Amino acid sequence: MYMFDRLTKTRFIRRLNRFVLVLKIDQTGEQIEAHLPDPGRLKELLVVDAVVWIQYADNPLRKTNWTAILCETDAGTLVSLKTTLANTLIEEALLTDRLPFFKGWTLEKREYRVDHSRFDFLLANHDGAKLLVEVKSVTLARNEKGFFPDAVTNRGAKHVKELTQLAQLGNYQSCILFVAQREDIQSVSMEATIDPVFAKAIEDAVEQGVHVFAVGTVINTERIEISKQIPVFV
Structure with a gap:
């Protein structure tokens, strides 16, 4: 079993490159960038307005403060975005x-x-x-x-x-x-x-x-x- 730290709900806007997503935080409407650990195509999952659950990382050496952890399908199925x-x-x-x-x-x-x-x-x-x-x-x-x-x-x-x-x-x-x-x-x-x-x-x-x-x-x-x-x- 692997336990997630507290996750934040966001909505998918676009994918900048293989490893960076642009997302909007549900609660505040703030637009942020998040690291994507899975470099696969994921085109069936990463569609506009899809729910993406992210985790905050307090690390000054990182380019982004967030990591994408889970994505939801239209049916509500959770999919891990962390291949490791x-x-x-x-x-x-x-x-x-x-x-x-x-x-x-x-x-x-x-x-x-x-x-x-x-x-x-x-x-x-x-x-x-x-x-x-x-x-x-x-x-x-x-x-x-x-x-x-x-x-x-x-x-x-x-x-x-x-x-x-x-x-x-x-x-x-x-x-x-x-x-x-x-x-x-x-x-x-x-x-x-x-x-x-x-x-x-x-x-x-x-x-x-x-x-x-x-x-x-x-x-x-x-x-x-x-x-x-x-x-x-x-």
Whole structure:
């Protein structure tokens, strides 16, 4: 579980660039700029007048004093705009043994480097086997189905291909774990129309024995937490 600090309700006006939003605070009407932690397209979410929940940051080194944390869909579904929360939630779940598909594995290291690449987690079991885990945040959804990615991700495809190669060599087991950062997602599929290279990399990875899992979450303006395992369709 991750607890949010006090959030402020705003309305979306426009997106200045990949990392900055222009918003209007509901209560005062003040127009402000906020850092956007998710560099994805988010065009289905960031529409004029959409509700965006932001958090104040008292840091003189920042260009903006606010961070966008959540966005609401037309249906009122809350969507996390902070991609790093996926890793935070998975780390907590690993430390508390909440993920049944990782039963028998323990967290050995975060941000584990193999050659020139870095992966999110390294797990180990009592037999000495090693498991590399790469986490992906899912926010794109249609009809309760989540899709990844929402923009071309060359880095993501590169990681998947490297995990596949490492699994083939036999030094590591490999896993890709999708975290749905909106609670209306009941399954995860690859969005091949946006990034066919990533979709093909996942398909090849599964054929070569790379594990692929997904989990759903429950979100409100106070917290986000993992709810259950959900199916992945490759």
